Amino acid sequence: MFVLECSACGGNLVQKDKFWVCENCGTKFLVGQDVNGNAFSYQPVDKKTIEGGKVAPKASSINVNSINVKEIVVNSTSDFDSADGINLTRKENLIMIPKMLENKEWKRADEQINNVLTSDPSCAEAIMYRMMSRLRITNSKQQLINTVCKNFATEKNYIEEYLSVSNEQQVKSVISLMFENCNINDNLYRAIIEFILPYAMNEIVFTKDEFVGRIDTAFDEVIKSKYPQTFEYLLTYALDSTDVDKYITLLKRFAQNISPDAAQKYYNMILKVDAADIETRRNLLTSDLQCDYPCDKCILDFENLLSYSPDMNNEVVRVVNLVSNNDITTANRAEFMWKLLGYHPESPKIFADNILSFAKACLHSSLWSQAKKYFSLLLSIDNSNGDAYWGLCMARFKMNKEQANITNRKEIFDSPEYQKALALYQTSGNEKRVKQLFEFSGTNYKKNIIIKVLIVLFYVLAIPFTILSGGLFSIVVVIGTIIIIKKVKKEKNKGKF
């Protein structure tokens, strides 16, 4: 007889109306009957329905911050071309500097740079050469900007000084190089982007299309490099308020690329703009589960998903599959799964397979009381399920898997759950499981087969022996048969055959 005990705490169950309630912890149970008419207790799933078919229009704009665009001084140093004698000298002096830098004649170069700057303190080229000389950079502007970006905190003022006297071509060239060299880390990327956007947004530097191209490349890099600071900065400062779809796409790409925990913030940003985005609602719940968040948070996000879902029942099936599709699980997920089952009108019947695999996952994760709860529920759907009894047996003896080296074989073998499982496997002809269970309990399965073969042989030989002995052997047959019937009956009571 199966003892009616609480699968959560092992307390006694007492009947109250149609339920059985645990004296110890108050958990409510129903009582079912297995194929042999024996009672077992299980916790029923609480059915829950919510209002579905919610709709919400996508926002028509996003919140963006504007930037004060930098004025570019169109002072132009192209007055070289004038016939002015001083300018001519300055031009000649300037031409000599790159050669000196290339030869690492830093002192000579500095003298020459100072000469030029004395006659024209706002000569952009000379200011750039001064930076190159100070940073010991021989000839390339590319190399200079690379160094400036790497040391942006100290070099920021120098490059700003250069830009303040540069014409639009010079600004464009330097800002382009800065765009290409700023991917050092999140902090520097953000600081440099913050610095260059006011120049880049000036339409005499970049056309609208050129600017968008630069920003798209920056987004690609920032998403690939997983830089949250820069990503958020670009979202706020580099998009137009009407870029709703682009904003959502960028958030999805970034969220997909980072940890589920960090992605939560970005899913919520999408839902603020487009509450009915089902894909994001699904992703949010998936990340809840991946992060092993408490059941309440999962239920909240699940109910929101359900309320916007075009097909609520299918949505429940999808999430049940998602949760039960793992070999191991957690206490939070076990709690969530239990509530989740209540949202489908045909639950738990249609989820028998999911419940079995989830119950096994509970076993593998050493969640014994949860495993018992799910195996018992499975019995309430299918009272002749050998797997359910075997699972209950494993849960009782706290076995993660069918280990070969256990010490309490006898105890396990004698347990009602083991005997029930074995009997049900035998009834249903599941030879593979029967063999496995025999092997597991240490019972010699081969010995059983040999006995069966010997019995058959006994009867086959009985006919010639009876004829040969002139009927005398028939007495041995009768006695043998009585012994066999008695033995089989005894074994059957033990559930062995």
Ligand SMILES: [Zn+2]
């Ligand atoms: Zn209890």
